[in-house]
Amino acid sequence: MERREENRKSDEELLFMAYHHSQDLVRVFLDRTLTSRLGIRMLAMHHLALRDEKRVQDHIGIINTAMRPQSLIVKWCEFVQRMCQHKYTKKPTFKIVGNVNAVFPYIPIPLDYILPELLKNAARATIENNPGSCDEDIPPILITLANNNLDFIIRISDLGGGIPHELQDKVMMYNFSTAHDEDPDADKPLFQTMMDSVNPGMTRGPMHGFGFGLPTSRAYAEYLGGSLSVVSMQGHGTDVYLRLGHINGKLATFRI
Numbered sequence: 001m002e003r004r005e006e007n008r009k010s011d012e013e014l015l016f017m018a019y020h021h022s023q024d025l026v027r028v029f030l031d032r033t034l035t036s037r038l039g040i041r042m043l044a045m046h047h048l049a050l051r052d053e054k055r056v057q058d059h060i061g062i063i064n065t066a067m068r069p070q071s072l073i074v075k076w077c078e079f080v081q082r083m084c085q086h087k088y089t090k091k092p093t094f095k096i097v098g099n100v101n102a103v104f105p106y107i108p109i110p111l112d113y114i115l116p117e118l119l120k121n122a123a124r125a126t127i128e129n130n131p132g133s134c135d136e137d138i139p140p141i142l143i144t145l146a147n148n149n150l151d152f153i154i155r156i157s158d159l160g161g162g163i164p165h166e167l168q169d170k171v172m173m174y175n176f177s178t179a180h181d182e183d184p185d186a187d188k189p190l191f192q193t194m195m196d197s198v199n200p201g202m203t204r205g206p207m208h209g210f211g212f213g214l215p216t217s218r219a220y221a222e223y224l225g226g227s228l229s230v231v232s233m234q235g236h237g238t239d240v241y242l243r244l245g246h247i248n249g250k251l252a253t254f255r256i
């Protein structure tokens with residue numbers, strides 16, 4: 001009798017399990033929805049680009065046959081600096097090291113979503129962790145590029161204090177953000193929030209507040225046959241590793 005009592009789960013335990021179960025369902029649903037949306041968009045843009053009479057140099061459809069990851073990173077660093085200047089009236093510097101001269105064929109579309117999201121997170125953490133410092137005193141964000149015959153890896157290292165232990169498991173959940181309260185769009189419906197946050201363009205998205213940056217970037221990276229991992233050193237900073245396979249490499253990458 002006592003044993004049966006012991007085996008019965010308490011209401012809190014059941015609630016906890018139900019919460020995690022529904023979180024998993026939401027994650028699987030959104031991962032699939034967002035990646036299939038990315039796939040359809042890539043197919044449509046590829047088709048349109050192939051039919052376009054104006055040929056863009058070094059491009060076959062949406063494939064940039066001579067993509068320089070460094071140029072793409074510089075473009076998005078400058079974008080994030082402009083956002084920071086607007087929001088915080090100061091901006092961090094970015095330093096790019098490693099295989100900076102790497103050139104290979106790739107599709108920039110998913111990177112045009114992932115890179116600004118990761119750079120915005122690093123910039124926000126760095127600025128908010130160094131209150132009162134002027135531009136020169138803000139520790140630079142280090143971006144390391146690695147390229148090999150199978151894949152390429154982009155590591156973004158910031159000195160933004162890291163992700164607190166208690167939030168470590170939550171940052172990859174959709175709609176989790178530590179910035180909700182200050183965001184003017186915080187009470188928008190969830191679906192609207194999701195669509196706004198994944199719609200691309202240079203004028204897109206606020207600095208933070210939707211909680212879609214990390215989970216969507218990871219879903220995109222995994223869809224492309226790669227991975228996104230976040231390594232936090234609490235009290236110091238965060239390293240984010242984006243790993244993607246070459247589209248002309250030996251590894252199987254992705255199918256739309």
Ligand SMILES: Nc1ncnc2c1ncn2[C@@H]1O[C@H](COP(=O)(O)OP(=O)(O)O)[C@@H](O)[C@H]1O
Nearest residue numbers: 121125171177178208209210211212213214238
């Ligand atoms: N580099 C980082 N350093 C510290 N915290 C981070 C970093 N990247 C993400 N986070 C934390 O993870 C949360 C979720 O990030 P994200 O999914 O990009 O959503 P958002 O930026 O909209 O809050 C952020 O609110 C922040 O608390």
Ligand SMILES: [Mg+2]
Nearest residue numbers: 117121208213
């Ligand atoms: Mg973000």
